[in-house]
Amino acid sequence: MKIHEYQAKKLFKDYGINVPKSVLCTNRAEIENCINVIGVPCVIKAQVHSGARGKSGGVKLAKTFPEALETANRILGMTLVSSQAGEKIVNKILIEQAVNIEKELYLSLVFDRANECISYILSSEGGMEIEEIAKVSPEKIISGKIEFNKEFNPVVGVKKLGLSDEITEKITAIIKKLYKLFVDKDLTLVEINPLVVTKEGEVVALDGKINVDDNALFRQSEISEMRDKTEENPLEVKAQEFNLNYIKLDGTIACMVNGAGLAMATMDIIKQAGKSAANFLDVGGGAGSEKIAKAFEILLSDKDVKAVFINIFGGILRCDFLAEGIEQALKQNKVDIPVIVRLEGTNKELGAEILNRSGLKFKVVNGLSEAIEELKGL
Numbered sequence: 001m002k003i004h005e006y007q008a009k010k011l012f013k014d015y016g017i018n019v020p021k022s023v024l025c026t027n028r029a030e031i032e033n034c035i036n037v038i039g040v041p042c043v044i045k046a047q048v049h050s051g052a053r054g055k056s057g058g059v060k061l062a063k064t065f066p067e068a069l070e071t072a073n074r075i076l077g078m079t080l081v082s083s084q085a086g087e088k089i090v091n092k093i094l095i096e097q098a099v100n101i102e103k104e105l106y107l108s109l110v111f112d113r114a115n116e117c118i119s120y121i122l123s124s125e126g127g128m129e130i131e132e133i134a135k136v137s138p139e140k141i142i143s144g145k146i147e148f149n150k151e152f153n154p155v156v157g158v159k160k161l162g163l164s165d166e167i168t169e170k171i172t173a174i175i176k177k178l179y180k181l182f183v184d185k186d187l188t189l190v191e192i193n194p195l196v197v198t199k200e201g202e203v204v205a206l207d208g209k210i211n212v213d214d215n216a217l218f219r220q221s222e223i224s225e226m227r228d229k230t231e232e233n234p235l236e237v238k239a240q241e242f243n244l245n246y247i248k249l250d251g252t253i254a255c256m257v258n259g260a261g262l263a264m265a266t267m268d269i270i271k272q273a274g275k276s277a278a279n280f281l282d283v284g285g286g287a288g289s290e291k292i293a294k295a296f297e298i299l300l301s302d303k304d305v306k307a308v309f310i311n312i313f314g315g316i317l318r319c320d321f322l323a324e325g326i327e328q329a330l331k332q333n334k335v336d337i338p339v340i341v342r343l344e345g346t347n348k349e350l351g352a353e354i355l356n357r358s359g360l361k362f363k364v365v366n367g368l369s370e371a372i373e374e375l376k377g378l
């Protein structure tokens with residue numbers, strides 16, 4: 001789960017990391033008041049789950065009160081188009097004190113699977129996307145492993161930035177605080193880009209991005225309450241309500257599969273046929289017909305979907321249950337796109353019979369090779 005910048009900054013503050021003074025504003029009527037609280041110069045920042053807001057006009061410095069008023073009114077309610085997250089409507093803005101920037105740095109802590117630990121990444125090139133820095137000047141990336149439950153001191157890494165002892169010490173302390181936050185809150189990523197050194201010699205987090213491990217949300221009530229469903233894909237939110245493992249993708253072939261491994265293999269098959277998947281969907285082993293019906297409905301309500309590929313291995317989920325679920329979903333939804341079905345395993349014949357009597361033009365295929373041929377022909 002992702003949270004907003006203003007929420008990340010609240011956590012930073014709780015852990016003793018400097019952030020500029022700011023207020024959140026969700027309503028035009030409050031804008032004037034909020035600017036008065038912060039004063040000018042201030043920075044108006046769109047609160048959407050996306051990076052690179054600055055490049056898309058979602059972060060603006062305002063030097064005077066009228067400028068701040070005009071900018072805040074423009075950003076609140078605007079549709080932000082960013083390379084990272086597509087179109088997002090801005091429902092909240094952060095009005096923040098402008099900081100006198102001396103230097104912009106990059107700092108993040110990531111869940112480092114390859115090294116089985118949390119690692120920090122630091123760079124003197126703040127403000128830029130880290131992927132870009134890695135490409136154009138990889139020598140400017142400093143990283144270090146933090147071994148779980150062991151004393152650690154990232155000062156050796158921080159020194160490589162070549163800053164004064166005082167600033168080096170402050171950054172080192174921030175990394176230690178971030179590590180505590182990371183572990184306490186079950187994060188998978190915390191990124192401060194930029195972490196700035198101010199003209200006054202302070203080190204301040206100007207941006208904040210936090211991803212939390214979804215599987216830990218049950219024990220993270222404070223973070224769970226920060227969830228903003230309006231920022232999430234509506235089909236994914238709906239799928240979660242029915243306990244379906246669904247992720248929207250940008251292709252056109254919807255797939256309905258049981259088991260995560262088979263779901264991934266199915267996406268490979270779709271690619272092999274020269275097409276791309278519109279989603280990942282694992283309906284799970286024990287899905288009943290009602291759950292299948294919901295899953296099918298979700299697939300069909302995605303306007304990008306041009307065909308459906310159902311690939312089921314009937315083990316715990318019997319093929320006839322699956323077919324009944326689809327039949328149920330078809331009672332409420334008109335389907336006029338091709339549906340390819342591959343059923344294997346328990347009650348496969350019965351499943352095929354139910355599908356055939358539904359009156360719809362299913363293409364029931366025999367095996368995966370035949371499925372590929374059908375997909376190619378779409």
Ligand code: ADP
Nearest residue numbers: 043051052053054059097098099127193194207
């Ligand atoms: P994003 O990464 O989404 O573009 P940031 O919060 O990093 O948004 O802001 C973009 C840039 O705007 C920063 O790199 C920094 O130069 C400037 N900026 C952001 N907040 C402030 C602030 N409070 N004071 C001064 N400059 C700021």
Ligand code: MG
Nearest residue numbers: 052193194207
């Ligand atoms: Mg940023």
